[in-house]
Amino acid sequence: MSNFKKSLFALIAVLALCGVEARADSFTITNTQGVAYVSTSVDGGPPTLRRPLDFHLSGPGLSVTRFSPLAFGGVWGNVEARDTCRSVLCGAGTVVGTNSSFSGNLASWGAMAVVNGVKFDFISLTGSLNFFSESIVLPNGGDYRVTIPFTFSGEINGFTSTPIFTSTLTGKGLATFGFFDISMDSPIPHYVLDSIEYDFEPVPVTIDIKPTTFPNSINPRSKGKIAVAILTTRSFDATTVDPTTIRFGATGIEAASVHSAMEDVDGDGHIDMILHFITQDTGISCGNASASLTGAIVSGVRIAGSDSIETAGCN
Numbered sequence: 001m002s003n004f005k006k007s008l009f010a011l012i013a014v015l016a017l018c019g020v021e022a023r024a025d026s027f028t029i030t031n032t033q034g035v036a037y038v039s040t041s042v043d044g045g046p047p048t049l050r051r052p053l054d055f056h057l058s059g060p061g062l063s064v065t066r067f068s069p070l071a072f073g074g075v076w077g078n079v080e081a082r083d084t085c086r087s088v089l090c091g092a093g094t095v096v097g098t099n100s101s102f103s104g105n106l107a108s109w110g111a112m113a114v115v116n117g118v119k120f121d122f123i124s125l126t127g128s129l130n131f132f133s134e135s136i137v138l139p140n141g142g143d144y145r146v147t148i149p150f151t152f153s154g155e156i157n158g159f160t161s162t163p164i165f166t167s168t169l170t171g172k173g174l175a176t177f178g179f180f181d182i183s184m185d186s187p188i189p190h191y192v193l194d195s196i197e198y199d200f201e202p203v204p205v206t207i208d209i210k211p212t213t214f215p216n217s218i219n220p221r222s223k224g225k226i227a228v229a230i231l232t233t234r235s236f237d238a239t240t241v242d243p244t245t246i247r248f249g250a251t252g253i254e255a256a257s258v259h260s261a262m263e264d265v266d267g268d269g270h271i272d273m274i275l276h277f278i279t280q281d282t283g284i285s286c287g288n289a290s291a292s293l294t295g296a297i298v299s300g301v302r303i304a305g306s307d308s309i310e311t312a313g314c315n
Helices: 003-022 080-087
Strands: 025-029 033-039 054-059 062-066 100-115 118-132 144-159 163-181 191-200 207-209 225-230 247-249 259-263 272-278 290-296 302-308
Touching (some): 025 062, 062 163, 080 191, 100 144, 118 163, 144 191, 207 302
Antiparallel strands (some): 033 054, 033 191, 054 062, 100 118, 163 191, 207 225, 225 272, 247 290, 259 272
16 A cells, blocks of 8 residues: 555544544533524515525534525524515514524535534534514514514534534524515505524624724823714614623723713714723723723623724823
């Protein structure tokens, strides 16, 4: 046998051992992070194309991703807001349930996982993913987006020709539901669900350090204050933030705000939250290139954001 073939067989044996070591690992993740996305239509019309759920879920020792542009490779799932509006006219005032569940085949060779540092491409996933949230009431016409808290539970099994891992997951976050009004010229609104985006906590938020200025220059030796805005976006309402929970600084856990207010900081017509922090409480030091903010909304869901900075007065 040639040296090349001997080396090849040795490499295959090593890879096989690595695979065996990672297989059948068991995980319990009580604070799942990541994002999941439900798409019910490709063009904003009636949701006749029901795609499987796309998701990236992670926790200590485990990362699982399922994404495919194709409308197959996983269960369509039960989505109350989608399935209700497929069977009845969802007009203004309709109370729509927002729970969704996906059980059985989550991905057929359309997923990947990293298990304790070992990467597995093209794996299959089975199990259940369940999202629970309060019902919503559809408005009186016009496209509609609404963001509400959700809680989550899940069980996932990953395998190729042999088992790789089993996992039990729980978590919470914010879900953004997007509805299209397809009534066109009719005076009666008719809604269909277009998408749901589940952002697990800490939910990413957009912040603007020292609004209206760029670059964001900070003198760590200053005895003044730093203004930081939490911006309202299409999927996040800054007015829901609990300012007493907010911390800001070099890592996002340092300074509490000494003042907060609601105003349209970026001029987009939506109310933002602006907070002020004592500079020397933030832990920002010479050479830092960014600063972070953490906290929670009034429902308790945690948020996090960061922005770039430049330090001055350090010579």
